Amino acid sequence: MTPQDIEKKYGFEFPLLYKQLEAEGMLNVGEYGPNWSSEVYPKLKENPPLLLHSYDFELLTLEGVNEEIKQLRDPEDYRQIRKEFKFIPFAQSYGGDHYCFFLNEEKNGEMPIVFLSHDAVEADYLAKNLQDFIFKMFLTDMAYFDNEDVSDQELKNNLESMFRTHKKYLTHQQQDILQNILNREIIDYEISFSYGNEEAKGLLTDDEKNILLNEIIPFDKMGTSFEYSDEE
Structure with a gap:
């Protein structure tokens, strides 16, 4: 799956920086699984992809991004996100909260990053762009x-x-x-x-x-x- 596949499926465009990061291998975190820490992480450690060593940050694969968008937009999802809000998750915390692009406030190809908490049903503004x-x-x-x-x-x-x-x-x-x-x-x-x-x-x-x-x-x-x- 590519960023363009996701853009076409959901009708939006990722920030150019995100697509540059993908093109240059900076979103490649391998396949998550029980052996990721012991087998995949050591290979990534010396040349870290996006925020590999950051605290409480786990980058989503593009397949993961696709699945999480679908989940967030599901009318049956427990978070019951208002239809007017468009969040594009690209990473998550270890507790399962999401770091998202906030499409509603896109301007000139840039959009704020928000942290979507599933406990407090609140989105926190983190920065104005990636x-x-x-x-x-x-x-x-x-x-x-x-x-x-x-x-x-x-x-x-x-x-x-x-x-x-x-x-x-x-x-x-x-x-x-x-x-x-x-x-x-x-x-x-x-x-x-x-x-x-x-x-x-x-x-x-x-x-x-x-x-x-x-x-x-x-x-x-x-x-x-x-x-x-x-x-x-």
């Missing part, structure tokens, strides 16, 4: 080194490998920022919440990450959400 979303995911991964199964150094190595295969898809400004952060040492810091502080570690702080997001990829809807279903 390029900015990739940059945002990098910054987020760089700010939170919280995988207990992988050493801090391996997490940094994974980010460096991912940056090498992804940088051509980012702006020069985005590339420079990420490269400078990758040159840093890992730091310990605290994140302030209403209930108190939590310890964290990464290559930049949560506050610095948020400042960079607002400065480099401003989007007035980032961090806002809307209900996509009338179901409670």
Whole structure:
């Protein structure tokens, strides 16, 4: 299956960047199955496809994209998505929520990325387009080194490998920022919440990450959400 097959079937067009990523092998994650982690992942690790090492992100194959679109548009689907909303999922969280292109707000071939939660029946705006979303995911991964199964150094190595295969898809400004952060040492810091502080570690702080997001990829809807279903 190709992106063009899906476009023809459902009557829309993917962003040009997504089709470029597909043409250049960046959407090739192999076939998911019980042996994917042990047999497929090691072969992809050194030349990561789209956001392979990002936290809570699992890229859908094109066959998976086709199946998930069909599921989301099924009148019998438990989420009961309003007919006026057109979501095109391209990845999912480990809990089964979806990262989607939001077709309703397409402009000049670009469309926002939203996170479709199946528990809260809400869609959260993440970035105004796919390029900015990739940059945002990098910054987020760089700010939170919280995988207990992988050493801090391996997490940094994974980010460096991912940056090498992804940088051509980012702006020069985005590339420079990420490269400078990758040159840093890992730091310990605290994140302030209403209930108190939590310890964290990464290559930049949560506050610095948020400042960079607002400065480099401003989007007035980032961090806002809307209900996509009338179901409670």
